Amino acid sequence: MQISEALEWAAPRRTGVLITIRRDGRAQSSDVVYSVNDGDIRISITGDRAKTINMRRDPRAVFHVTDPAAWSYASFDASVKLSPECADPHDSTADELVEIYRDVTGEEHSDWREFRAAMVSERRLVARLTPGSVTGQIH
Numbered sequence: 001m002q003i004s005e006a007l008e009w010a011a012p013r014r015t016g017v018l019i020t021i022r023r024d025g026r027a028q029s030s031d032v033v034y035s036v037n038d039g040d041i042r043i044s045i046t047g048d049r050a051k052t053i054n055m056r057r058d059p060r061a062v063f064h065v066t067d068p069a070a071w072s073y074a075s076f077d078a079s080v081k082l083s084p085e086c087a088d089p090h091d092s093t094a095d096e097l098v099e100i101y102r103d104v105t106g107e108e109h110s111d112w113r114e115f116r117a118a119m120v121s122e123r124r125l126v127a128r129l130t131p132g133s134v135t136g137q138i139h
Contacts, residue, residue, distance in 0.1 A: 001135070006134040016064055018030045030051045034100075042128055043127045044125075051127075063129050075135050076134045081128045083128070086119040093119070093126060
């Protein structure tokens with residue numbers, strides 16, 4: 001399976017499993033929402049979570065998307081780049097978090113000022129996963 005084909009299949013779906021590597025080498029998994037943009041998988045995360053700490057230490061991850069009803073899945077082996085934490089409601093991280101919100105929900109937030117302030121207080125940032133390979137099956 002080609003990465004582009006798998007990303008095209010994954011793009012309209014919104015939930016997946018992010019798998020990162022703990023300090024002792026064991027896997028740590030988290031259910032997340034995501035968007036696909038320019039060949040990357042983007043996830044809104046907070047600065048103090050285990051997955052974030054893991055990716056800061058080791059920028060390798062696996063991202064798994066499944067559609068059990070169609071007996072289909074894609075498992076992306078990816079490298080990760082983390083944005084800076086959102087420090088100002090109008091910084092580039094906040095802008096990207098707005099894009100991810102729109103991609104995931106398909107709608108506008110009822111109060112963007114409140115949303116942007118929450119991104120700062122929650123210490124949100126963006127994990128950008130760039131797939132290097134993919135395995136799976138799409139039906």
